[in-house]
Amino acid sequence: MIRQLIDRIQKTNAPVCVGLDPxxxxxxxxxxxxxxxxxxxxxxxxxxxxxxxxxxIVDHVYDLIPSVKPQIAMYEQFGIEGLKVYDRTVKYCQEKxxxxxxxxxxxxxxxxxxxxxxAHIGKVKVGSKILTAFxxxxxxxxxxxxxxxxxxxxxxxxEEDKGLFVLVKTSNPSSGExxxxxxxxxxxxxxxxxxxxxxxxxxxxxxxxxxGAVVGATYPEMSAVLRKLMPNTYFLVPGYxxxxxxxxxxxxxxxxxxxxxxxNSSRGIIAAYKQDAYKKFGPEHFGEASRQAxxxxxxxxxxxx
Ligand SMILES: O=C(O)c1cc(=O)[nH]c(=O)n1[C@@H]1O[C@H](COP(=O)(O)O)[C@@H](O)[C@H]1O
Numbered sequence: 001m002i003r004q005l006i007d008r009i010q011k012t013n014a015p016v017c018v019g020l021d022p023x024x025x026x027x028x029x030x031x032x033x034x035x036x037x038x039x040x041x042x043x044x045x046x047x048x049x050x051x052x053x054x055x056x057i058v059d060h061v062y063d064l065i066p067s068v069k070p071q072i073a074m075y076e077q078f079g080i081e082g083l084k085v086y087d088r089t090v091k092y093c094q095e096k097x098x099x100x101x102x103x104x105x106x107x108x109x110x111x112x113x114x115x116x117x118x119a120h121i122g123k124v125k126v127g128s129k130i131l132t133a134f135x136x137x138x139x140x141x142x143x144x145x146x147x148x149x150x151x152x153x154x155x156x157x158x159e160e161d162k163g164l165f166v167l168v169k170t171s172n173p174s175s176g177e178x179x180x181x182x183x184x185x186x187x188x189x190x191x192x193x194x195x196x197x198x199x200x201x202x203x204x205x206x207x208x209x210x211x212g213a214v215v216g217a218t219y220p221e222m223s224a225v226l227r228k229l230m231p232n233t234y235f236l237v238p239g240y241x242x243x244x245x246x247x248x249x250x251x252x253x254x255x256x257x258x259x260x261x262x263x264n265s266s267r268g269i270i271a272a273y274k275q276d277a278y279k280k281f282g283p284e285h286f287g288e289a290s291r292q293a294x295x296x297x298x299x300x301x302x303x304x305x
Pocket of ligand 1: 019071140171238268
């Protein structure tokens with residue numbers, strides 16, 4: 001799957017992922033009002049609003065980018081109705097040729113991870129039938145239960161040609177609380193990075209492995225160290241834009257060949273129409289504002305590569 005992702009990155013010349021993280025507060029009033037008029041101020045109404053919002057954004061940006069990353073929490077907050085829209089969004093994006101990174105940050109004891117893996121990137125047996133549930137192309141996973149919590153995901157990646165992004169150094173302000181703690185003279189995130197290389201060694205597809213790493217844009221010195229430690233690991237880099245990460249901060253995440261990283265922006269793209277730079281589009285044209293924000297993000301990143 002990493003080969004398909006790289007292929008699309010090269011075709012679009014855009015190492016960019018649009019985060020489909022639709023909070024209701026980002027959705028323009030005309031969209032929510034229509035959905036509430038049809039279905040009431042209900043979970044169904046909220047789900048319909050986020051579907052209409054997502055569709056408009058995807059329709060405006062799919063030709064510019066290689067991938068999207070729906071964050072499942074934004075859908076889960078509306079219960080089953082929200083999860084149905086998560087599934088519908090994943091399928092719609094795949095139909096549009098986009099690679100979908102399911103951001104669910106799963107990870108548990110081995111048997112439970114195996115069930116998560118089947119749900120999100122694998123297949124599930126029902127009687128005599130083999131069925132798929134969410135079926136995203138990549139999944140974000142949490143490695144803090146250790147190898148037996150990750151191995152079931154890696155096994156499914158091998159069987160299904162799917163990929164993972166394993167949390168290594170996250171973008172949030174408190175990420176150092178545990179991740180930067182020194183163990184045997186090295187920060188914990190470096191120990192995790194070495195494990196990611198080990199887990200990915202059997203999943204190479206060309207130069208890069210299907211087992212990637214999440215490395216936040218907000219700690220560029222650490223990204224530089226991690227780039228050296230994991231030369232053949234693709235990085236998913238969140239934290240650009242809304243969290244303060246700049247194009248300069250992203251540079252250490254890339255290899256000399258201009259590959260090695262895909263940068264996510266969620267609020268910065270989907271809620272672009274609310275930012276001063278894009279207010280001229282107006283809420284009615286929020287999709288066009290998102291398209292312009294993608295174009296600007298791509299040229300900002302390509303400027304430093
Ligand atoms: O795994 C992630 O995607 C992730 C890891 C991380 O370290 N930091 C981080 O922000 N994320 C996700 O990336 C997205 C960032 O959103 P924005 O800050 O709006 O661009 C959210 O979906 C987060 O859940």
